[in-house]
Amino acid sequence: MRRATFLRVVCSCSALVVLVATPTQLLAQSPPGTSPAIQANSNRLPAGKLENGILTLHLELRRGDWYPEADTGPSMKVYAFGEEGKALQVPGPLLRVPEGTEIRVTLHNLLASTAVVHGLHQHPGDAKAVVEVPAQETRELQFTTGAAGTYQYYASASGAPGDSGRPIREDSQLAGAFVVDPRGTTSQTGFLC
Numbered sequence: 001m002r003r004a005t006f007l008r009v010v011c012s013c014s015a016l017v018v019l020v021a022t023p024t025q026l027l028a029q030s031p032p033g034t035s036p037a038i039q040a041n042s043n044r045l046p047a048g049k050l051e052n053g054i055l056t057l058h059l060e061l062r063r064g065d066w067y068p069e070a071d072t073g074p075s076m077k078v079y080a081f082g083e084e085g086k087a088l089q090v091p092g093p094l095l096r097v098p099e100g101t102e103i104r105v106t107l108h109n110l111l112a113s114t115a116v117v118h119g120l121h122q123h124p125g126d127a128k129a130v131v132e133v134p135a136q137e138t139r140e141l142q143f144t145t146g147a148a149g150t151y152q153y154y155a156s157a158s159g160a161p162g163d164s165g166r167p168i169r170e171d172s173q174l175a176g177a178f179v180v181d182p183r184g185t186t187s188q189t190g191f192l193c
Helices: 001-022
Strands: 049-053 054-066 075-083 088-090 093-100 102-109 115-118 131-132 140-143 151-155 174-182
Touching: 001 088, 054 088, 054 093, 088 093, 102 115, 131 140, 131 174
Parallel strands: 054 102, 075 088, 093 174
Antiparallel strands: 049 054, 054 075, 102 140, 115 131, 115 151, 151 174
């Protein structure tokens, strides 16, 4: 009798932990083929094409299945960045260029809501310099990198940022690294190398 009661309590507690730890609106076991799988980005290879001091990059904002623990585990339907014609990535594609590079970025929003993109501007710069990309539309940006450093770009698209102004829902994974190397240095393979 005591063993049966103990097992019921353990099973009930386990179920409670699972329910508390996994938001039901995001967590799903998606049948294969319903949404593209989002790949983990090791930030070892820079995105786009760098030629003659100009980086040309075509980014898309799309929805996909993110498997944060294992490829065979549960997935979360989230928004992510990906290069045009390539898999979505979390974190988003790495922008890595030498100081003084001209950057030409095309942002194509394939989501059902407007995306507000931050951080794709000269650094240091105005943190309020954002680009709104309505659903199913494209925006083109052109700027020259500023000071060497490690920056980020991110977007919100759920219309409900958290208290910090950062995305908190389906758009919580819409972010990527933007690294500007000092003039005259050779960028290494790997994010922090």
